[in-house]
Structure formats: C-alpha cells, structure tokens
Amino acid sequence: MNSLSEDPSVHRRACPLCEGMCGIRVKVEGERVVAIRPDFDNAFSRGHICPKGTTLGDLHHDPDRLRRPMIRDGTQWREASWEEAFERIETLVHGVRERHGQEAFAFYGGNMSKGGFDTARYTALLVREGRFAQRFSSSSVDQLPKNVSNFLMYGDMWKMPIPDIDHTDLFVILGGNPAASKGSIFSHRDVMGAIKLLRARGGKVIVIDPVRTGTAQAADQWIALRPGSDAALLLAIVHVLFAENLVRLKHLAGQVNGVDEVRAAALDYPPERVAGFCGVPADVIRTLARQIAAAPRAAVYGRIGTCTQTFGTLASWLVDVVGALTGNLDAAGGTLWSTQVAPHLALAPPYPTNAPLLGKPNRVRGARGILGQYPASCLAEEIDTPGPGQIHALVTLGCNPVLSAPGSARLDAALPLLDCMVCVDMYLNETTRHAHVILPALSPLEQPHWDVWSWPFSLTIGGHYAPALFAPEAGRPEDWRVLARLGSIFGGQPEADLDALDDAYFGAMCDQTGIARNIAFAALPQRGARRILELCIRTGPFGDRFGEKPNGMTLQTFIAQPDGLLLGHAEAQGPAAIKTPSGRIELAPPHMLADLPRLEEAMAATPPDLVLVSRRHIRSLNSWMHNVDTLVRGKERCTLHIHPQDAARLGLADGDVAEVSSASGRLQVFAEVDDGIRPGVVSLPHGWGHGGPGTRTQVSAQHAGVNINLLSPGSLVDEASGNAVLNGIPVHIERATAP
C-alpha cells in the first residue's frame, strides 16, 4: 500500500493507453496532476504499470494538446468556437456534395478511436450516419487477418481466441513481443510476469520471431524464422500432426468441419519442404509439432508479426487450426474466448455476422471491400486518382495514417488535394496538419473510463469504472454529440435531432438484449456512453436485467468499487458459442484454401537479400506519445537494427548512417549493430518521422526519427484480407556518404 491511498486528493482510475488496463492513482492539486503511481489495490493490475501510465498528467497538461476546435484559413490556424467549427464543416461538406455527391466521402478510424469513453461507443453511430462511400481503419494495418479468420471459422470477426497463459504448459508465441507491447488481443495484467510463472511451474515458452526480442530472451527457445514464412511453418506443423497421427480433437470432435480438407491441404508441406523458405531446420519444426501435440495443454498465439505480412490471413487461420487439431481451442490452458461483464460488441456488432465477407471492388485498384472496409493501403490512390468516385472529403478519428499507413509519402501528398478534411484528434500532427478543421479530442482524464476494447481480450473476468477527473472546457458539447453531429453533417442531415438519433441508436441496442425499450429508457435517462455501458452491464452475464435478477449487477456496483471488481476466469464455451451457418467450427474455409497457390508462388521465388521488420518500445505508443518529454528523453531509439554479418558485408559500423531504400522510398537512419536479429533482417520502430512543416508538437519535433512507412509500399498487401504488409519488406541498404 502506498502513502497516496488514503489521500482524498488521490483519484483512482485505469490507464487507457494499451490493453494492460493498469490501475493508477492520480494525485491532484487544484487543476494539476502532481503524481501518478501504480494502484496496488486495483483488482486487475495489482500494481503492475509501465512508464507510459505515469505520464497521463504530462499528456493532459501538454501545451501542444488541442483544447479548442481549430480552423485553417490558408496556411494559418486559429482557434474557433464549436459552433463556428461545425458551420465551417457544413459549408465544406455542402460544397463537396454539390460538386461530387455522397460517393466522394470517406472515413478513416484509427487506433485511438477506441480510446475515449464516448468515442469507443459512438464511432459506429458517426460512421452509420455519415453514409461514407469508403471506410478505412487501422484494422487493415493491424488485425484484419484475424478478423477474417474468426469470421470464417467461428462466424464472428471479434471472437478472438486468447491464450490461457495462466493455465498452460506450453506457450508458443509467433510475431508478438509483449515485453514491449504489453500484450495485444491478449489483455493480461502482466504477460512477462505470467511467462516467468509458467516457466517456474515447469512449463515451456517458445518464441517464433525473426528478432530475439525481450520476450524471446525470457523464453526457453527462440526460433528465428524468415519474415512472412509463418504460414508455411504452421502448415508443416499441421502436416506432422497428421503424418504422425498426433491429431486429437478431444472436446471438439463432432464440432468441426473440414478436418479432411485441412489434412489434404497440408499434405504438400512436410517440414523438409518448407525449411528453406522458413529458414528453420526441418527437425526444429518437427520437434515443435510434437511438443505442441504432447503438451497436456498448449496455447499457440500469433500477433502483429503474423498479421501485417504477406500471408497474414493464412498464418492467423493456421494458428487456430493447430490449436483445434490438438484439442487446445476453446479449452482451459489452450485458447479461450472471454466472458465479459459489459459485452458491448454483442450489442453493437461492428459488422453484421450474416453479411458477406467481401464487398464491391474499389475504384482504382479493384480491391474488394472486406468486412465493411477497404484496405488503408488504397486511401492515397483513391484521393489522388481523378474520376467518378474520387474521394474529396475525409473524416479521420484518432489516427495518424501519414505515419502509420504504408505508402506514407503518397498519402502525405494526396491529403492536400481534399476539399474537406476534418480530423478529431489531440494534436496538430503529420496527418491533421492537412485538415481544414480539427475537433479536439478529450484528454483521458476529462472523461469516465471503462475499457471497451480490452475486457473482450481478457480471460480474467471483471470490470472497472472511473468517473472523469477533470471537467472538460466550458462550452464543449458532450463527445457523443460531437460524433453524432459530424456524422449527420456528412450524411446530408445537418439539422438532425441528435437526441432522437441517440434514442434510436440506444433503442436498437436494447432490442438486442430482449429488454423492452420503455423499461431501459425509464431506468436510464442520462444520454451518451454511460447509459450504453449501463445497458451492457445490466443485460450482461452478471447483470440485474433491470430487476429480473434481483442480485444482479448494475453500473452502481462498479461505481462503489473504485479499484474494480474481478468475477472469475473464462471457461470453455462449447458449441453454443459458434455462429457459423453450419453451427460448427469451419477448419477449412474455401477462402483460405484459395490463398495457398499464392504461398506456393512465394516459396518458388528467390527470397530478397534483406528485409525490413517493425518493432515497438515500451516507452512509445504508435505515433503519438512522442510529445511527452519523459518518454522520449535519453538514447536515440529510432535506429536501424542490423546483424553484425550484414553490417560487415555492407561496410556499416555501429553508429554509421545507413541509407535504406525500398520500392516506395528512401531514408537515412543511424545503424545499431545487434546480433539479436536474424541475418538478412533489419528492423526499425514505427510511428516516428515527426517535426514536419505545419506540425505543432514541440517535443517530438526534437526527437523526430524517421518514418518507416516511407519504405512500406502501398502495393504490398496480404490479398486474402487486404491487410498491409509492414513486415518482410525488401530493402536495399548502403552506408550513407552524404548524410
């Protein structure tokens, strides 16, 4: 217990920055945060924290953080009232609609559209009302392959199998580095701590990654495969399971379709055949397959390195196939689905389960829509290529695609062509500098908190609510109204009655729950995210169902528990959880099998000499926490990691400037010679490249770094999902002669 705990000036909440959900104690004097400490009493995190969590005060007080709407007149920005900002948006939108019609409107939702209390719950309303002809999101630079695989295998794109690390005997992790990321689509109080405990109880951890990451260093074994070859390696594992009669469906027997098709598909992939392509000896692959089969309980988990690569969809699918064939899917100690106190996604599914996977081809590249969106890689060309259907107006929410999406240079050049660009964001950064109007997002401390996007990925069942610590600026509309009004303007209904919209939105959620609208409306008069949260809790598995279950929970239950409340651990869900048309798990979706010839082509091709992968750092968060001085101070982190053999071959010494080029761009960066990386692979962190003209982030401008996505060609996508290829990019490296 720390000395802050009894102090009335100490406010308890949780950090919203990543999936760690760390409890924090925020000590306040007047309007200032004076200290943030870990909350050892927080039920979920029990004092675990990382360096970012203590900087929410710096973020809140950051003089560069936007607090009022900004309007750009030519090259000049000025603060404006909310009313004037909306009027300007209306005028711009009206002009675009008159000239080009609704088909010119697009939306891009970023990683931080999940961050805010209202934003996480009202982005769907903004998108629906906005009637945007093209929708993009950071999903297609992230987990879209997993969404595709879940959609086809389980009938629900967000039904993410989560490794049961606390009960497993063997944890196999492909393309994830929780030592830096803290875990992703895998929300756990302390993954690295759990890895230690797992090994202490005699279990094993195997990391499959081209880089010897902090996670690999904490594991029993590091398998340094070639980037982009996971699908082949996993097919070889499946091959061995069948060839050596190691398939044990266990509880899944009779619940899966497609076992024979999977067997047939893997027949061509004995370990000896994929070893060269994967850069992993055949006996290592064979042993791995046997270990997974022999472990009483094994959890196989793939993350961003298996998604943002050429065969992300195949790899995501095969991770789950291996789990199913060894009886480790939907099983304690294997992977499980979460049980949520407030199952928000069930009431507001981002994409209908009965809709088709693929949509219409888009205009320039003919890429099919996937799960309701187009690949982020296509945004630039849809803006800069003239013709009917060209994008002329764009809304961005919580994203910085000029740094985070591939083909950055083209996007950076395309955005100024827009006739109307509206950004909802906290900073004037590389992307928002092109906006006509920026609407400021709230600071995390100015809003209540209950995590919409982490509890669904946590096997610990629980809930944690915190009220806002500071009041937003006077005169600021509630956040849900900002989003609803923005949607209405873009959808051509600028005068829409926002209260009526909210009632219809909320009413539709009530209908999903079987609770009569009039009961929910009478019990929850307060509008906005709070009543949605309350509906989710009260109709969720522990809720009171508005009196039907007298001892059930309400939001009040959690308000009374400022350190949060835990309610147990997820269990296997059985066949009832599967939402496919057949009611069974589909192990061999035709969409996946149809992608195998593309893998064959890659296996037959000559591999590139040098490829680039991305990395994360604990003191950074994608593109936007670099304006916090305490996080960026110290040794330069935006460096090129390169193996000594490659460095020697290229005549590069530690600290030299390397010139790195790819099919899409070129940049110069300091080299850091490091043997913790596979020869032939180099790595750079993502989210850097600050300080460009027109940006207003004083601190990050001093620690600019380089933008890795100048090197990621927009043309490189995993075709089965449209996901961007951000790992395994062929590059050429020389020692820079004139830096």
Ligand SMILES: Nc1nc2c(c(=O)[nH]1)N[C@H]1C(S)=C(S)[C@@H](COP(=O)(O)OP(=O)(O)OC[C@H]3O[C@@H](n4cnc5c(=O)[nH]c(N)nc54)[C@H](O)[C@@H]3O)O[C@H]1N2
């Ligand atoms: N500190 C911090 N935490 C974060 C973030 C952050 O920026 N900073 N971002 C958050 C977000 S948005 C996300 S999505 C998560 C991501 O969370 P993680 O998935 O854990 O992400 P990374 O730490 O980038 O680890 C990805 C690993 O994949 C490896 N890799 C690259 N290519 C391949 C490949 O072809 N095959 C295999 N097997 N491995 C490969 C890389 O070397 C790297 O070690 O992190 C979240 N948490």
Ligand SMILES: Nc1nc2c(c(=O)[nH]1)N[C@H]1C(S)=C(S)[C@@H](COP(=O)(O)OP(=O)(O)OC[C@H]3O[C@@H](n4cnc5c(=O)[nH]c(N)nc54)[C@H](O)[C@@H]3O)O[C@H]1N2
């Ligand atoms: N090369 C390479 N590129 C990558 C990755 C990689 O590993 N390698 N990772 C990819 C991944 S996994 C992801 S998720 C994306 C992330 O990329 P993006 O989705 O573009 O998200 P961020 O870079 O996190 O930028 C978040 C933006 O939201 C703003 N913001 C912060 N909080 C809020 C809020 O509460 N509300 C609103 N409205 N705005 C807010 C910030 O100022 C910032 O501009 O990057 C991807 N790009």
Ligand code: SF4
């Ligand atoms: S950013 Fe750090 S403090 Fe915040 S939730 Fe993640 S791990 Fe916890």
Ligand SMILES: [Mo]
């Ligand atoms: Mo992400």
